[in-house]
Amino acid sequence: MIDKLTKFAKREWASLTFSKKLNVHLPHPIVSFTFDDAPVSAFEHGADILAKYGFGGTFYISLSLMNGPEADTRFTSTHLRKALARNNELGCHTYSHIDLAQTKTQEGIADIKRNQETLHKLLPGLEFKNFSYPFGAQTRPIKKFASEQFRTARGIEEGLNVGTTDACNLKTVKLYEGKHTLDYISLKISEAQKSNAWLIFYTHDVTDKYSVWGCSPAYFESAVQECAQRGITVSTINEALNLIESTRHES
Ligand SMILES: [Zn+2]
Numbered sequence: 630m631i632d633k634l635t636k637f638a639k640r641e642w643a644s645l646t647f648s649k650k651l652n653v654h655l656p657h658p659i660v661s662f663t664f665d666d667a668p669v670s671a672f673e674h675g676a677d678i679l680a681k682y683g684f685g686g687t688f689y690i691s692l693s694l695m696n697g698p699e700a701d702t703r704f705t706s707t708h709l710r711k712a713l714a715r716n717n718e719l720g721c722h723t724y725s726h727i728d729l730a731q732t733k734t735q736e737g738i739a740d741i742k743r744n745q746e747t748l749h750k751l752l753p754g755l756e757f758k759n760f761s762y763p764f765g766a767q768t769r770p771i772k773k774f775a776s777e778q779f780r781t782a783r784g785i786e787e788g789l790n791v792g793t794t795d796a797c798n799l800k801t802v803k804l805y806e807g808k809h810t811l812d813y814i815s816l817k818i819s820e821a822q823k824s825n826a827w828l829i830f831y832t833h834d835v836t837d838k839y840s841v842w843g844c845s846p847a848y849f850e851s852a853v854q855e856c857a858q859r860g861i862t863v864s865t866i867n868e869a870l871n872l873i874e875s876t877r878h879e880s
Pocket residue numbers: 665666722726763764
């Protein structure tokens with residue numbers, strides 16, 4: 630409980646005292662599907678479902694998990710290459726999947742840099758452009774570092790991104806099957822349509838035996854299919870940002 634309160638206080642302090650303004654004034658809504666960590670099932674079922682509709686998503690990866698001891702998160706470099714070939718984006722999620730609110734700032738920064746260096750060795754020339762905080766944990770100095778290192782950083786606070794937003798604490802809606810009904814997910818898509826918002830979904834595993842942080846392929850596909858049927862633009866975080874910035878220049 631104390632840990633939770635400390636984490637909450639650090640995140641609130643970071644939110645109040647530091648932000649990177651991003652104006653989201655779109656002529657139409659955008660939905661992004663994102664995966665954290667990311668489990669093998671996200672690379673397999675999640676990416677397959679997105680590809681079926683001609684879409685790509687953003688995989689925020691911790692490269693310490695690659696070829697690691699846990700079967701469900703033991704993705705390989707083949708998964709990464711295949712994801713990139715199918716118009717997905719690789720985002721940064723620290724190397725060791727550490728809680729940045731419980732880590733010394735310099736160690737946190739070194740761990741984030743290690744993820745980038747490891748990616749360089751694997752896929753030379755590829756940069757992580759966007760970040761998500763493991764556990765949503767933020768501190769003011771880490772948030773400031775993320776703002777300089779990345780175009781955006783996604784948190785875990787629920788909401789739509791519209792109007793004046795904080796690019797270093799992007800809001801999100803969980804695709805956790807045990808938490809939200811598909812009716813609720815539909816409602817969020819409708820809200821994004823009404824306000825021309827940028828709606829960022831996030832999940833972890835996409836498998837029939839889903840964890841409390843994940844969902845089944847059928848649930849995931851329902852959300853993707855609904856966006857497709859409504860003609861909503863679905864894009865990676867990086868492409869969405871390009872659209873947001875180009876709209877800003879035109880207006
Ligand atoms: Zn994570």
